Amino acid sequence: MDLKKLAEVLIPDNDLLPLDEYEKAYPARELEKGAEVTRLAPSPTGFIHLGNLYSALADERIAHTTGGIFYLRIEDTDLKRKVDGAVESVIRSLKYFGLNFDEGAEIDSPLNKYGPYYQRQRASIYRAYVKDLIVRGLAYPCFCTEDELNAVREEQTERKEITGYYGKYAKCRNLSEEEIYANIKAGKPFVIRLKSQGNTENKFTFRDAIKGDITVTENDQDVVILKSDGIPTYHFAHAIDDHFMHTTLVIRGEEWLSSLPIHLELFKVLGFQLPKYGHTCSLMKVDNGVKRKLSKRKDPELSLDYYRSAGYYPKAVVKYLMTILNSNFEEWERKNPQADYRDFKFSIGKMGKSGALFDIDKLNDISKAELANLSAEETYDFLNGWVNEFGSDTDRQHFADKEYIIKILNLICGIGGKKRRKDIVRAEMGVRLMDYFFDDTFKPAYEYRYDKDTVNAVLDGFAAVYDENDDNSAWFAKVKGVAAANGFAAEMSEYKANPESFKGSVADVAEILRIAVAGSPNSPDLCTVMGILGKARTLARLNAGKI
């Protein structure tokens, strides 16, 4: 058979270059030894999720700790999956979490010498190589219809054989020249398949950068490399792109592990040097007692927007991811509390081999601690950013009075005081924590543990002596005074020694005051709360709290 002629008929493009021209167009990168080139290669299908961020963080850390490049490539070979604005969204999302690309689609960089970074725009490179494979007898046209393929698959399933297009099932593999041209003449659509040279009897060990040594079976599937629309499948595009873009380390989800044999054969057949591979395990979650992969559709916490709208501090999310990416990260951080997480020596070898359960408690803990590192001013900026995007109009009005908010923050953050509080887990919660400082969001629950007369006497008694100029100890002395005057123990020790002889202790008196002023039995330092509210409002609330 005249393969050259066949290739011309199948791929009649006249804009293809000789293969070595492509090699020349994408010369090796000039990087230090040991520098890794990694990439994030999403399909522009939907929005980026936590799992993407997880592996992107690994990519980014490895590239940037080795002096390499982290780039963005868009795998848009499947038109059906394209969503407008997805690319910008990916970039924006990663940037929000502090990850930046050095190069790639929609990235403004002088490093962009390996593009185009959209696969649709790279059609001619793929087609040139497919054509070459046809000439070399390593690829062939297949005219099988979807129905035929389905029928074969059913038959294979029934006979408990391996499904797919291989061996005797590869009907079009040995089509005669006449049959091929007849099919073309008849206008039958076709795909191009790899004429696999592999044999599943052959197994060998492959070293994965994350999983370690794994057993791989040779591929014998005549996989589709060029779809009937003339665009390559993922497998083929991966081989071509990662070769020409000089990716040194391919980090991707473990769902790709099973197609690794295909990629291995493709690289071999194309004569390309194989990159290193690292297959990450996926984030899991327990659902109804079953452990399963986090799913975009079922789990809102997988969406990065979820973290933004809930007001998680972005760095906290990143640090949480770091702890599951490299479990020694936490230990390192304890030893280097001041250091930036970027100073941590990220190691791909330390990445977990099995899927981690997503742990919201852990995230909350990290987030709380991160937020507690911020100054009142920084906290204000962060909360204000959240309020502007996700808060209510009332929240925005409140935050317009920055001076007042800062006062509250100083209390919450314990700034100036000796101990730092860790009240705020995320912005949304932080903003709600401040509600009682504003009359329009003050929603008291007047649930006292004492009778009407006692409560009112305490409230009146304290209102009569309250002086906003008192310092904390003078203030507390007055609370004690009110306690003593109403049958409560002024000193905790007295009360503990003799609980029967008192109605309660100062703590109980403070609780009554707290309920009236802050609306709940729990709040930070009441004296300061009153100071922030101001005398007029404090007295008004003491009065309104009476029953």
Next chain:
RNA sequence: GGCCUUGUGGUCAAGCGGUUAAGACGGAGCCCUCUCAAGGCUCAAUCCCGGGUUCGAUUCCCGGCAGGGUCACCA
């Protein structure tokens, strides 16, 4: 079902032939304390099962079992 892969407390996990089997989150309790938060201290809780190999297995081998992934003209 075939193939690949994983299996240390509730969770994330150190460990790499001999350990009182780290640590963190979560839980319980105590202390501190005007309550809460934070902090300090203490406690409970783990090597999937069965065979080997070995003087000795959580660590090595084999077999189960359980979990995960995958079997497209989607990536």
